Amino acid sequence: MVQPWVWIAFSAFIILLLIVDLKLVMRKPHKINTKEAAWYSAGWISLGLLFTAVIYWWQGSLAAGEYLAGYLIEKSLSMDNVFLWAVLFSYFKVPKEFQHKVLFWGIFGALVLRVIFIFGGIALIENVHWIIYIFGGFLLYTAYKIFKSDITEANPDNNRIFKCVRKMIPQTEGYREDNFFVRENGKKIATPLLTVLIIIELTDVIFAVDSIPAILAVSRNEFIIISSNAFAILGLRALYFLLADMKDRFIYLNEGLGIILAFVGIKFQICDLYEIPIWISLCFIALILIGSILLSLRQTSKTELDKS
Numbered sequence: 001m002v003q004p005w006v007w008i009a010f011s012a013f014i015i016l017l018l019i020v021d022l023k024l025v026m027r028k029p030h031k032i033n034t035k036e037a038a039w040y041s042a043g044w045i046s047l048g049l050l051f052t053a054v055i056y057w058w059q060g061s062l063a064a065g066e067y068l069a070g071y072l073i074e075k076s077l078s079m080d081n082v083f084l085w086a087v088l089f090s091y092f093k094v095p096k097e098f099q100h101k102v103l104f105w106g107i108f109g110a111l112v113l114r115v116i117f118i119f120g121g122i123a124l125i126e127n128v129h130w131i132i133y134i135f136g137g138f139l140l141y142t143a144y145k146i147f148k149s150d151i152t153e154a155n156p157d158n159n160r161i162f163k164c165v166r167k168m169i170p171q172t173e174g175y176r177e178d179n180f181f182v183r184e185n186g187k188k189i190a191t192p193l194l195t196v197l198i199i200i201e202l203t204d205v206i207f208a209v210d211s212i213p214a215i216l217a218v219s220r221n222e223f224i225i226i227s228s229n230a231f232a233i234l235g236l237r238a239l240y241f242l243l244a245d246m247k248d249r250f251i252y253l254n255e256g257l258g259i260i261l262a263f264v265g266i267k268f269q270i271c272d273l274y275e276i277p278i279w280i281s282l283c284f285i286a287l288i289l290i291g292s293i294l295l296s297l298r299q300t301s302k303t304e305l306d307k308s
Helices: 004-025 034-059 061-077 079-091 096-127 131-148 160-168 192-216 222-234 236-249 253-270 278-307
Strands: 181-184 187-190
Touching: 004 096, 004 222, 034 061, 034 222, 034 236, 061 079, 061 192, 061 222, 061 253, 061 278, 079 192, 079 236, 079 253, 096 131, 096 192, 096 222, 096 236, 131 192, 131 253, 187 192, 192 222, 192 253, 222 236, 236 278, 253 278
Parallel strands: none
Antiparallel strands: 181 187
């Protein structure tokens, strides 16, 4: 049982990180270059990985393994978020210097929603045990859909969320710096930046439907799940600015994510018969994620050489 003061201290730490990011790192809107994004990504990833040592010191090696597996699952599944953001920002022609603010509030909302989903999911499993088979089946179906899909071909025009938001919220014709609302002719009116934020928030809910059951397959400890989710999500902004322009290079990423989801779906289905050791889960997830990225880079580099 995690003491209330631990939750308070952890929440305060996460809020502090968000404040530092918004008020110090991005106190002035600007275009984030690759070098800056690389440093930010390295910092966030290092922070997330270093927290494994805290979990190990506090709760032992098994809990540390669960945290690391959860972190890798969330980080890998969040790659689709990164590439979807690239599609949305490109479609809406959001200036580079305004993108960080949208992602900041998008990720803040995602953290709040994930906490609700995690507590709800754990309560559901504890009270209705057979729901794990539903989760497992859903993950297997989602694995197949992801394996066969291509996020880079997503079209917001075909998105029902996009159509509903544009219909329900009147907005200005163009952007008004990095404002979500402006006052025109005595009326407060939304800008297209708000539409982008709403779509990012709602699509994250859809992604969470996949990632939360997946992480519940490796741990039922609320603190481990929430902390691994939090650190994985906090670094997504920096990862976006680092990888957004490389989305066409990761040609095998969806296949890798599909295999990872299929693995955790099977883990759910057989959990009452055999509990797969956490170190096997950790090694498998890391191997598939790294392998799909390296194979993608190798293949696209070879293709570019053949063209030249």
